[in-house]
Amino acid sequence: MLGATVCIRAEGVQLAGFMQALREAGIICAGQHCRQGAFHATISAGSLKKVRRLAEQSGITLTVASRRGLRFSLYRVRFRYGAALGMLVVLLVFFCVSNLIVKIEVTGNCTVPEAQIRRVLEEIGIANGAWIPGIDFRMCETRLRLAIPELRWAGIRHTGGRVVVDVAEATPRPRMLHDRVPCNYVATRDACIQKIMPACGMVLCQVGDGVRAGDVLISGVLEEDTGVVSYYHASGTVTGVYQEDVTFAQPMVEELRISEEPELRRMLSLFGQRIPLYFGNVQLPMYDYGESETRFSLFDREIPIGIIHCTYTPYSYRICAYDRQEAEQLLEQKCLQYEQNFHSQDQIQDRTLEFRQEDSVIYCDVRYVISGEIGTIREIFIK
Numbered sequence: 001m002l003g004a005t006v007c008i009r010a011e012g013v014q015l016a017g018f019m020q021a022l023r024e025a026g027i028i029c030a031g032q033h034c035r036q037g038a039f040h041a042t043i044s045a046g047s048l049k050k051v052r053r054l055a056e057q058s059g060i061t062l063t064v065a066s067r068r069g070l071r072f073s074l075y076r077v078r079f080r081y082g083a084a085l086g087m088l089v090v091l092l093v094f095f096c097v098s099n100l101i102v103k104i105e106v107t108g109n110c111t112v113p114e115a116q117i118r119r120v121l122e123e124i125g126i127a128n129g130a131w132i133p134g135i136d137f138r139m140c141e142t143r144l145r146l147a148i149p150e151l152r153w154a155g156i157r158h159t160g161g162r163v164v165v166d167v168a169e170a171t172p173r174p175r176m177l178h179d180r181v182p183c184n185y186v187a188t189r190d191a192c193i194q195k196i197m198p199a200c201g202m203v204l205c206q207v208g209d210g211v212r213a214g215d216v217l218i219s220g221v222l223e224e225d226t227g228v229v230s231y232y233h234a235s236g237t238v239t240g241v242y243q244e245d246v247t248f249a250q251p252m253v254e255e256l257r258i259s260e261e262p263e264l265r266r267m268l269s270l271f272g273q274r275i276p277l278y279f280g281n282v283q284l285p286m287y288d289y290g291e292s293e294t295r296f297s298l299f300d301r302e303i304p305i306g307i308i309h310c311t312y313t314p315y316s317y318r319i320c321a322y323d324r325q326e327a328e329q330l331l332e333q334k335c336l337q338y339e340q341n342f343h344s345q346d347q348i349q350d351r352t353l354e355f356r357q358e359d360s361v362i363y364c365d366v367r368y369v370i371s372g373e374i375g376t377i378r379e380i381f382i383k
Contacts, residue, residue, distance in 0.1 A: 004045035004069025005030075011038045012060035021054045045069060100271050101130045102161035102304030109167050112150050120147045121165065128304070129272015132158060161304060182231035182380040185218035187211045191240030191374045201234030211240070217375050231380060240374040241349065248334045248364045250327045256320050259288075265310040269293060274308065288313040324362065328355055331364040346372030 010018055019039060022029060027050065029041035043051060045067070055062040104121065106114050121127065124143045125135055137156045144154045144165075152170040156163065185201065193209050201218040205211060220234035265282065268275040290313070295306035322330070332353070339348060350369035355362060 004067070005042050006045050006048050006067050007040070007042050007065040008048075008051065009038050009040055009063040009065050010055060010060045011063070012055075012058070014058045014060060015039050018055060018058040018060045021058060022051070025050060025054060027051060040065075098160050099132050100161055100304065101126065101128055101132060101158075101163050102271065103302060104128065104163045104165065106165045106167065108169070110169060111172075112148060112167070112169060116148065117144070117165065117167065120144055123147075126156070126163060126165075127272070132161070132163075180233055182220050183233055183377045184216045184220050184380060185234045185236055185238070185375050186378045187213055187215045187217055187238075187240075187374050188376050189213050189242050189244075189374055191242035193217075193238060193240045193374075194371060195239040196236070197238075198236035201232050201236065203236075205238075211374075220380055235377065236375075237373060238375040239371060241369065241371050242374060244368045244370055246335075246338065246366045246368070248331050248338075248366070250322075250331050250334070250362045250364075252323075252327055252360045252362060253319060253321045255317050257315055258318050260314045260316065262311050262313040265312065267308040267310060269295075269304075269306045269308050271304045277307075282312055284312055284314045286315055288315065324357070327362040328364070331355070331362060335364065335366055343368075343370060343372065346370050 012018070015034075015037075027043060027047050029043055032039065032041035034040070048064070052062055054060075104118065104126065106117050109117060121140075121144065124140050124147075126140055137158070141154045141156050144156075144167075145151050150169055151167050153168040155166040157166075158164070190212050191210070193205055193207050193211060196203060196205070196207060196217075198218050201220050202222055203217070204219050205215075205217055211217065217238045218234040218236050220232040222230045222232060224230070263282070263284070266277045268277055290311045291308055293306050293308045295302045295304075297303065335351075335353070348368055348370055350367075352367045354365045356365070357363070
């Protein structure tokens with residue numbers, strides 16, 4: 001028997017007549033049985049009034065043993081305001097999860113950073129905690145493509161509070177290779193040629209020759225005996241030995257930035273809103289800020305509630321004084337950094353360091369003898 005049901009107990013002299021009246025009235029009785037001179041049965045809650053009237057007409061004492069069904073369960077808790085409030089909160093949570101953006105996923109991007117796409121999405125109104133019914137996703141797709149020219153297509157869809165942004169990047173134009181433009185291969189510095197590996201053009205120098213910056217090493221102009229002049233794209237590799245002078249400076253007193261022990265704070269993330277879990281404000285004059293979020297999960301699915309871990313790293317500036325030996329060591333470190341940044345592909349044959357002091361600054365004059373490529377391509381302008 002579906003719906004709300006009532007278990008009744010009937011007692012009296014005219015039980016047979018009462019049961020006959022129930023059958024004639026078409027009242028369905030389930031689980032009916034007689035025990036200890038009483039009739040027991042289960043009827044629908046809607047038939048209870050009619051059964052009471054038949055019992056009164058037959059002189060039967062009718063007792064309700066139990067009631068079952070949702071309507072009776074709700075009736076019992078009608079004055080329990082906490083349960084009603086809890087149910088209201090659950091309904092509100094489900095409503096918010098369905099109509100607020102709780103998660104944004106970006107797919108399809110390779111060269112365009114995801115952080116850039118998320119920043120544009122936030123500017124056009126798609127962010128955690130945004131009201132979904134108020135967003136025109138078609139218009140947002142167009143604005144996203146216009147804001148990022150590297151995207152040729154964008155599609156935005158949502159399922160509940162989960163928004164998926166599918167993008168397709170435009171095929172980059174191939175870089176134009178000017179391998180047919182007439183040009184010379186010229187020296188970029190004064191050097192002594194050590195090795196020549198021509199690829200195209202006429203070689204105008206030999207190993208062991210000294211050249212100056214701007215001299216043509218491999219010519220792209222070929223003049224035949226008949227007077228016909230042809231132009232080519234000269235290319236190749238010329239290695240030479242050259243000198244390079246560099247000066248580094250190190251003050252003996254300087255102001256340095258010193259990082260201190262970080263301070264941690266936590267905030268509750270509730271549907272995109274941030275609720276501090278600490279009292280007071282962060283009393284730091286200068287600091288670096290970073291954060292990370294840990295989302296809660298329910299039934300292996302993330303929900304829009306989590307903890308935001310905030311890291312405040314204070315820093316200050318201090319005056320540091322060096323003696324002569326410490327300053328020279330710092331200058332040697334600067335020399336090594338320079339070599340790694342600018343001559344990692346070259347061979348340093350010799351290095352001479354000379355230290356000098358002027359007022360409160362130590363200078364390091366470095367003379368390098370380097371073996372490396374000394375040429376570059378220069379276009380020939382033809383009238």
